[in-house]
Amino acid sequence: MRRRRSQIDSLEERPIEARTERTGRSGRSKRAMPKTILVLGATSAIAQAWMRLLAPDGASFFLVARNAAHLDSVAKDLVTRGAAAVYVETSDLDETAAHTGLLERAVGALGTLDCALIAHGVLGDQAAGERDFAVAAGSLQTSFLSPVSLVTWLANYFGRQYHGSLVVISSVAGDRGRKSNYIYGSAKAGLNAFLGGVRNRLDREGVQVLTVRPGFVATPMTAHLPQGPLFATPDAVARDILHAIEHRRDVLYTPWFWRWIMALIRVIPEWKFKKMDL
Numbered sequence: 001m002r003r004r005r006s007q008i009d010s011l012e013e014r015p016i017e018a019r020t021e022r023t024g025r026s027g028r029s030k031r032a033m034p035k036t037i038l039v040l041g042a043t044s045a046i047a048q049a050w051m052r053l054l055a056p057d058g059a060s061f062f063l064v065a066r067n068a069a070h071l072d073s074v075a076k077d078l079v080t081r082g083a084a085a086v087y088v089e090t091s092d093l094d095e096t097a098a099h100t101g102l103l104e105r106a107v108g109a110l111g112t113l114d115c116a117l118i119a120h121g122v123l124g125d126q127a128a129g130e131r132d133f134a135v136a137a138g139s140l141q142t143s144f145l146s147p148v149s150l151v152t153w154l155a156n157y158f159g160r161q162y163h164g165s166l167v168v169i170s171s172v173a174g175d176r177g178r179k180s181n182y183i184y185g186s187a188k189a190g191l192n193a194f195l196g197g198v199r200n201r202l203d204r205e206g207v208q209v210l211t212v213r214p215g216f217v218a219t220p221m222t223a224h225l226p227q228g229p230l231f232a233t234p235d236a237v238a239r240d241i242l243h244a245i246e247h248r249r250d251v252l253y254t255p256w257f258w259r260w261i262m263a264l265i266r267v268i269p270e271w272k273f274k275k276m277d278l
């Protein structure tokens with residue numbers, strides 16, 4: 001693995017206290033938007049859309065992704081949009097042994113951490129994974145074990161700090177196993193259970209743990225699928241994530257109607273569900 005790190009602009013130094021509250025247009029007091037932000041899987045289309053919402057407020061970012069050229073273009077775009085500072089590091093996040101060093105460098109560069117977004121994941125090849133466990137294990141490494149490793153370190157960091165938002169992009173696919181994508185779905189189901197436990201542990205420390213469960217989103221991950229009316233844009237999902245952070249939500253279905261679609265899917269009895277083509 002080649003490690004690359006650079007600072008795109010100088011870091012804005014501001015005390016945490018100055019960031020705890022802000023007043024919205026309505027005049028009501030709202031929670032502050034995060035100002036020091038770590039993004040794992042920063043080339044994700046959803047992550048990019050979310051960061052574009054925060055850059056104009058002068059946030060500082062530490063971005064991690066495995067494609068250096070793509071990462072640089074994302075960083076430059078954020079600086080253009082008003083980010084106070086953008087640090088980048090290339091890393092294949094499957095390499096969990098490198099996570100501790102990576103996260104320590106991120107905190108060292110930003111000085112503090114208000115929010116971490118874990119966005120990386122792979123849909124994987126379901127048919128190949130059914131034939132070959134090594135393929136399935138690769139998907140589980142990226143979409144389950146890697147986030148679990150990152151969350152383990154970040155939960156301890158935020159817990160000691162008594163402050164912060166830990167945001168992880170899971171999926172509605174984790175709500176019930178289906179024959180078309182149960183390897184991906186099981187990674188996300190495991191992640192949901194893990195995050196539920198971490199939330200239960202960290203709530204009393206003042207830390208938000210937000211599980212994001214999008215339905216279909218039009219991103220490179222789903223570019224091979226026929227796009228139907230249920231597909232959302234990354235921008236719409238990003239706005240929902242930001243709103244959920246601001247309002248200290250625990251679990252976000254996005255767009256909203258997926259909460260009700262999945263509630264219906266979960267109550268279908270197994271004897272009937274197993275005969276359905278899903």
Ligand SMILES: NC(=O)c1ccc[n+]([C@@H]2O[C@H](COP(=O)([O-])OP(=O)(O)OC[C@H]3O[C@@H](n4cnc5c(N)ncnc54)[C@H](OP(=O)(O)O)[C@@H]3O)[C@@H](O)[C@H]2O)c1
Binds near residue numbers: 042092120123170217
């Ligand atoms: N799109 C949907 O319909 C949908 C629905 C529900 C949940 N989600 C979840 O949303 C999250 C973001 O996905 P997206 O929709 O924004 O798709 P995307 O644009 O394809 O983003 C996926 C990102 O994961 C990165 N990645 C994969 N393996 C990695 C690794 N080993 N190390 C570092 N980065 C790695 C990819 O990097 P490269 O560009 O280098 O491959 C890419 O930036 C994922 O967790 C996904 O499971 C997506």
